[in-house]
Amino acid sequence: MINFELYKVFYLTAQLGSLSKAAKALYITQPSVSHAIKQLEEGFGLELFSRTSKGVVLTKEGQVLHSYVEQAFNFLSLAEDKMAELKNLEGGELRIGGSDSLCKHYLLPYLEVFHAQHPNVKIHLVHGTTPEIVSYLKEGKIDLGVVRMPVNDIQLEVREGILIQDCFVAGSKYRELSGQVLSLEKLLDYPIILFSRNSHSRYAITGLFRDHGLVLAPEFELGSVDLLIEFAKTGLGISYVTKQFVRKELEEESLFEIKLDVPIPQSRVGIITLKNMPLTSAASAFIDRIPLD
């Protein structure tokens, strides 16, 4: 197979109709171009150009070759443009998997900033439980996942993000609990609202109760963190939510935190990617914006 590099010289020579001009365009000398063309001609056993005193003109065979090489050249030029786009985040896509409520409350602000800076990068966001997110990653459906730690999977690369603290919150209906410090046992006298899906946070809190010989049986199981917040506000019960994600409600005092006499373990956000799998430049740029531990 002929040295592809020669086609570049051939193409430019044909376009410019002159070895000298092609040489200038390629930042090489005219004899080099002459030599390159000769190599092509000898390779094919055909003359590609007829030389005149004012440049060169394609022969019939040269025209045939040129028609093909032109296409190839265009594709390769396009390719180089496209790669530059990808590198400069003027294209491509970012596919993120977020477990539970992290998508909305944790990721969204970063996504907004990223999108504002790189509007041409298409963003795909998928929800799922932690194991689902891990599966998506392994199947190549997403570039990175945002889940609660811990995640133990030898195939995964884990970057530790911020610490988050879950807590129980209630609305004004339970205002009398506002100043108090409750025991776990006492808390069970009130209707408890939990996230319905199997999540790390739910495992963690039921585990905590079990450790104290108690059973946490929720009055409501809700499918979204937004609903947990709404139900608590309405006074339907006491919701177990991530403190950072109800910061606004706590500040405006539509919700207040219920203090317990035992500490609720913190958990950590983890950014997971596939080990040994290079990140797209979009993914890697995005991760760089997320404050890690």
Added chain:
Amino acid sequence: MINFELYKVFYLTAQLGSLSKAAKALYITQPSVSHAIKQLEEGFGLELFSRTSKGVVLTKEGQVLHSYVEQAFNFLSLAEDKMAELKNLEGGELRIGGSDSLCKHYLLPYLEVFHAQHPNVKIHLVHGTTPEIVSYLKEGKIDLGVVRMPVNDIQLEVREGILIQDCFVAGSKYRELSGQVLSLEKLLDYPIILFSRNSHSRYAITGLFRDHGLVLAPEFELGSVDLLIEFAKTGLGISYVTKQFVRKELEEESLFEIKLDVPIPQSRVGIITLKNMPLTSAASAFIDRIPLD
């Protein structure tokens, strides 16, 4: 612009999913392939492959690049096939201009043989007077011309072909002239049939008469050699034709030659091409089959 040769390595590596296999396919060593890929990656500032223990897999960016490079590669492969076809005369075309009757009586046999041997070469045959043929040649409409000599044109490359001899022929109606040797003057007593168009042969014969103080005024002017032959056969007059082209008629005695007491100058067939303009391989192969002087 990136060295096109690297794309060849990239493409094969992507296709084969392995640096080692690509190396084998390219008859180079694995480190060379590794190096080439690295150059591409550094050139783009992007990772193109993710390396695993059993080969390499395209990254997202690599896939994008591959989709373009694949097209380009296909075009270049096609180009190389096509050029091989052209070289081996399994394609392309042969465009010939023939003046006057040379097309049919002189060229046809050679064209038949050539076409039999290279059936995939398309043959275009155009008629015209010598100046027309020369024009076609200069305009690039034909690859070569077959005309009567002499042709004097600095831009033309002339190959001298066979000698041909014009003569006067008549049919049985003038049988009494068969054994005789006529003078030019005597010949004018009979109806003369000439080719109508301005041709070398007509100039030559009118010139010969003029040199003897005579004026050759034809009874008929016909547009094709076939008609000249037919008219003579029918007895409508005495036709001035090329002896070699009525060989059959002379042999079967449907025509006979009228001897003159002055020699009619011979003329020569010339194969003309454009100087400084490379021949297509079809044209050059064809010329090689024509017996030259």
Added chain:
DNA sequence: ACCCGCTATAGAAGGTGTCTATATGATTAA
């Protein structure tokens, strides 16, 4: 007839692609 611009050629030098040898890492089998 001269000059100018273009291409061809020759020979030299530098660069770069390729090589060998070896390291490193991952998977598989024992």
Added chain:
DNA sequence: TTAATCATATAGACACCTTCTATAGCGGGT
């Protein structure tokens, strides 16, 4: 766990080949 195998990465040396400089040759235009 260790050994073996197969993949890619790395380093350094060498050779080829691209590119260079210098010059010749050719044709056209002034």
